[in-house]
Amino acid sequence: MNPHVAQYWLVFLKGAGITLWISWLALILGGLIGAVIGLARTSRWRVLEAAALVYTEVFRSIPPLILFFGCFYGVSYAINLDLSPFGAATIALTAVASAFMSEVVRAGIESVGRGQWEAAQSSGMRYWQIQRYVVWPQAIRVMLPPSVGVYISTLKDSSLASVIGYLELTKSGMLIRETTGVSFDVFLIVATLYFVINYSISLGGAALERRFWFVH
Amino acid sequence: MYQFSLRAISTYFEPLPYAIAMTLWLSLQTIVLSTIVGIVGALCRRSDSLLLRFLGGAYVEVLRNIPLLVVIYLVFFGLAQIGIRVDNFNSALIALTLNAGAYMTEIFRGGLIAIPRGQYLAALSQGMTKLQLYRYVVLPQVVRVIYAPLGNLFIGIIIGSSLSAVIGVEELANWMFYVGNESFRYMESFLIAGLVYVGLAQSVNIGRIVTGRALMRAPGAR
Numbered sequence: 001m002n003p004h005v006a007q008y009w010l011v012f013l014k015g016a017g018i019t020l021w022i023s024w025l026a027l028i029l030g031g032l033i034g035a036v037i038g039l040a041r042t043s044r045w046r047v048l049e050a051a052a053l054v055y056t057e058v059f060r061s062i063p064p065l066i067l068f069f070g071c072f073y074g075v076s077y078a079i080n081l082d083l084s085p086f087g088a089a090t091i092a093l094t095a096v097a098s099a100f101m102s103e104v105v106r107a108g109i110e111s112v113g114r115g116q117w118e119a120a121q122s123s124g125m126r127y128w129q130i131q132r133y134v135v136w137p138q139a140i141r142v143m144l145p146p147s148v149g150v151y152i153s154t155l156k157d158s159s160l161a162s163v164i165g166y167l168e169l170t171k172s173g174m175l176i177r178e179t180t181g182v183s184f185d186v187f188l189i190v191a192t193l194y195f196v197i198n199y200s201i202s203l204g205g206a207a208l209e210r211r212f213w214f215v216h
Numbered sequence: 217m218y219q220f221s222l223r224a225i226s227t228y229f230e231p232l233p234y235a236i237a238m239t240l241w242l243s244l245q246t247i248v249l250s251t252i253v254g255i256v257g258a259l260c261r262r263s264d265s266l267l268l269r270f271l272g273g274a275y276v277e278v279l280r281n282i283p284l285l286v287v288i289y290l291v292f293f294g295l296a297q298i299g300i301r302v303d304n305f306n307s308a309l310i311a312l313t314l315n316a317g318a319y320m321t322e323i324f325r326g327g328l329i330a331i332p333r334g335q336y337l338a339a340l341s342q343g344m345t346k347l348q349l350y351r352y353v354v355l356p357q358v359v360r361v362i363y364a365p366l367g368n369l370f371i372g373i374i375i376g377s378s379l380s381a382v383i384g385v386e387e388l389a390n391w392m393f394y395v396g397n398e399s400f401r402y403m404e405s406f407l408i409a410g411l412v413y414v415g416l417a418q419s420v421n422i423g424r425i426v427t428g429r430a431l432m433r434a435p436g437a438r
Contacts (some may be wrong), residue, residue, distance in 0.1 A: 006267050057418065059420060061375070061416075062423075063375040064375075065382075065389055069402070070403070070406035071390065074403040074407075075403075109227075155283075156283040158283075159285045160283075163382060166289045170283065170285060183289075184298055187294050191282045198281035199281050
């Protein structure tokens with residue numbers, strides 16, 4: 001290990017912390033928006049369903065890099081709102097995460113059979129009661145494993161915030177590279193940190209899934 | 217007050233088709249190369265050798281958990297430092313292939329797992345050669361399992377190719393950065409690039425659905 005690089009260990013760790021924090025924030029916000037969009041996807045109103053489908057497809061097919069650019073430069077020029085790199089990165093990441101979460105939510109809701117809907121309706125339950133007492137308690141179990149996957153992909157996408165100057169893990173690596181002039185070691189450390197974080201999350205997710213499965 | 221105007225960037229439309237072609241060219245090469253990587257990787261993960269299984273598994277886990285951007289930097293800046301000079305297009309191609317290859321490996325592995333062991337034995341006991349076994353028993357079923365995730369991965373590759381812009385490959389995202397920085401018309405360049413990407417991704421999506429319908433005609437139909 002290059003000693004010039006090693007002395008920046010704290011900067012690497014700080015960057016990793018910021019990466020974890022912003023992706024967590026985007027996952028939570030994306031989960032909330034995704035739940036609304038996912039509910040709309042299962043709606044009986046065709047217009048609502050179509051609008052939700054367009055939302056999901058658009059944010060799944062625009063590269064996140066472009067979204068970061070659009071949020072940071074585009075918005076600030078168009079409506080004279082001076083977004084910080086953090087603000088722009090959060091909006092862009094949330095948009096991407098919400099599109100993926102809406103698919104997760106839709107699949108979760110659809111995993112509960114139609115028969116249960118009809119049974120709940122015929123016993124006089126209202127739409128929200130059915131969602132609250134019948135569908136969601138079961139759907140949440142189906143949603144959990146893919147949510148871990150969305151968190152990991154959000155964490156990876158957060159690396160693109162480095163392009164708009166947000167000081168997360170990848171940007172920290174870029175700065176240390178410029179300071180020390182060492183590329184290979186720096187990006188190897190950055191890659192290793194991402195791997196350790198993401199692999200831990202996926203292992204934790206697998207453990208969580210097993211626990212969840214046996215709760216009946 | 218900001219006036220939205222596409223006319224303001226009309227002079228930049230000339231290099232746009234070239235940029236789109238570059239995006240497609242990079243994506244297409246990635247698709248071909250990562251398919252090869254994926255087939256080799258899947259065979260490794262299903263092989264009888266413990267070492268090959270481990271290597272295949274490690275490759276998938278490592279590459280799936282590292283952001284593509286970091287892989288691009290590692291290839292472009294990192295290799296240059298240890299004396300291997302690769303130009304920006306090929307750096308992007310190598311990084312994209314490594315990244316997509318991991319997902320391809322998983323898709324092909326999923327396709328192979330879907331076929332019960334008994335079918336292999338049954339085909340062989342019918343006197344089929346290895347080639348016939350793959351041609352008539354394995355492949356037709358594998359294609360059905362993998363076509364949907366494959367379509368998603370193709371979209372992922374097109375989207376991923378946008379990251380090559382950061383190391384200066386002159387494709388669609390790079391065009392957007394260039395136009396934005398030259399004209400300060402960030403919103404317009406963003407919307408044009410975004411629209412083209414949505415168009416490309418949705419073409420693949422629709423193609424996938426059409427392919428799916430053709431495949432699902434009837435069980436056993438070829």
